[in-house]
Amino acid sequence: MNTPLRLGIAGLGTVGVGVLRIVQGQAALLAARCGRPITVSAVSARSRTKDRGVDLSGLGWEDSPVALAQRDDVDVFIEVMGGHEGAARDATTAALRAGKHVVTANKALLAIHGQSLAELAEDQGVALRYEAAVAGGIPVIKALSEGLAANSMTRVLGVMNGSCNYILTRMESAGLSYQEVFNEANALGYLEADPELDVGGIDAAHKLTLLAALAFGTRVDFDGVELEGIGRVKIEDIRHAADMGYRIKLLGVAQMTEHGLEQRMAPCLVPATSPLGQLEGGTNMVVLEGNSVGQIVLRGAGAGEGPTASAVMGDVADIARGLVIPAFGQAARSLHSAPRAISTSQAPFYLRMALQDKPGALAKIAHVLGEAGVSIHRMRQYDHIDDSAPVLIVTHKTTRSALDQALAAMNATGVVTESPVALRIENV
């Protein structure tokens, strides 16, 4: 075990550079903890000449990540390029085929191709690890798949996209509109090249599907996520929520129900005083609930060079120490396809709509809610703005299905001036 473990790093963006910095800066500590040195043999990136503030001298260079993945002097292929097709997928596949361990920070790749990659890794007897793909520096994959391995998990949930949480908390603290904060965050480089990955909830949903697979022994099912982004949350919603003692978070929840696996990612109201409600800025929080352990809450930085590289190198340390376990916690071919439980679980909902300034408009809304079996807990109508009146409703517990039926009927009444916003109230 004194032979070095040799890495090949594909991608020298923030994370790749962070990994290099740790390997170079913590060599003695890593060798002591892993019982063997960790070295970098070669790297691959788009530009060979760009100054990244790290020393690449003495490292091999490959223009092609596939070539890097196949090098004889690479034991572990570190994929930190991103994207679920193209180079990332090709190189990861090539690495596994060549019998290399793979460590990746790529949630999209695993959410879409996790099953086939996990099968390939197992056939090859190598590790496919992805701690950095979920909740940045928080060792949540490890906690769920190893620490809590003896639990039948009942639910996993959390705030797993720091950019969305930044936008929502900044809207509240600065009193700015969604669009203003979005533009600000985009200018600061806080958002993905395609911002819809963040604000559309896609990135967070990718992460949720990986946690769900680990928790419930199911195949990763990204298409099974009920998905809603934060783009329709207005500063008024944040204020109304605050008035009622809630804050709005982009919350992911996965649970096994009698109807099948429920996976949803949507802005929700959570109690302002709860740990989730108090989460500020780019911080992530994941809650794991198991039949023996009860509830475990993990909090930490969800992104950034240091935290993400820490997670990548945690996986590398495991491999250096000889740990090879299936990517999703059990043999990939033993994972089952759970039926999708869509919109079946009950919760109270927050509704905001704008009604035409006509007699009987509010009565019509109350009527269609009643017809759909949705009972009203609180309702408030505000002063008219232009020709429409903002109305706020909090329902008693209902299903999203019943609510969607009511929302469709509402739109058909002709008295709502824009499609209502409906946010689940999650008392976690």
Added chain:
Amino acid sequence: MNTPLRLGIAGLGTVGVGVLRIVQGQAALLAARCGRPITVSAVSARSRTKDRGVDLSGLGWEDSPVALAQRDDVDVFIEVMGGHEGAARDATTAALRAGKHVVTANKALLAIHGQSLAELAEDQGVALRYEAAVAGGIPVIKALSEGLAANSMTRVLGVMNGSCNYILTRMESAGLSYQEVFNEANALGYLEADPELDVGGIDAAHKLTLLAALAFGTRVDFDGVELEGIGRVKIEDIRHAADMGYRIKLLGVAQMTEHGLEQRMAPCLVPATSPLGQLEGGTNMVVLEGNSVGQIVLRGAGAGEGPTASAVMGDVADIARGLVIPAFGQAARSLHSAPRAISTSQAPFYLRMALQDKPGALAKIAHVLGEAGVSIHRMRQYDHIDDSAPVLIVTHKTTRSALDQALAAMNATGVVTESPVALRIENV
């Protein structure tokens, strides 16, 4: 890897019974996740006939835990008896000598004999694991020694004794004295057979030393902990703290300083709105700070059958999957003995004392503080009760050494009617 992993369980108290329940109730799940069945070959406990609500039929029985540790049909010896000498130490040593892996929930055993046991385990090439020894169901040992293995840790801290946290939060919520809640907790069975292990901070200090060894690569040094229990905290202290926006928690902190390793376990004031300040009842919280990852916060149940057994079985799952790493994260003989940094770090302190009803008493106190270089941030004198006046002082930042000097001088003035209570204010 399809051969079963066979356990021998020494101790059938709450934790041992919990482990048996998991092995029996989650057999299919454990086999799927570990790639092999987990079975129990034999058990050992004080009474063979006691009804524990679990099925022992078909299991071997040993009156002697040492004999259990040496059985040919035991691969992993589960030590859940407790106590750092006698049967627990003898049987653990016997198991390691016989080449068995050991999983223990025994923080005292490892805090006192961890170094020699870790060396023995390594010499034998077996695992010595103790996730259940620290913070119950929270996978903190795993997070620190594996997930964050690439970090140079800067600080670990937390609330790690649920009984003390129960007493302190119950005093506050019910407005009861320490002694009243202590008696209540003792009657409810919340305290160890020797309650001083809990309320004296010893149990929590045992845990802190294990985290410190893992974090800093140092030998476990229980005698190096500055230790103070919660027995002198009065309901008045809790109220004064609340008035200032703080709550009192038995807080453990370990950090590497320029003077050496600082380890302290004492009741402290923490901000009421901080995650630590909001911790209620038996819940534990551990904060891990590393140079790359930043701050990770972990929260969960600190004790109880389910959470503790979950942690034991997490260790068993690791062993079943083939993971054998050094007990303290690096080779035991490579751990270093750090000098002890006692009372050197700076913090503001809360002081409560009772002064004789004599002219100049307060001036004398202010004088001795000034002489010791301790500067006063806030001071308040309350109405006399009998012949003495309660006085409350919040200092500016100072060291515990300087404060202890002032406290000794205060006692020598003859104007304090009982030895002052001094609590550190920790702004975490």
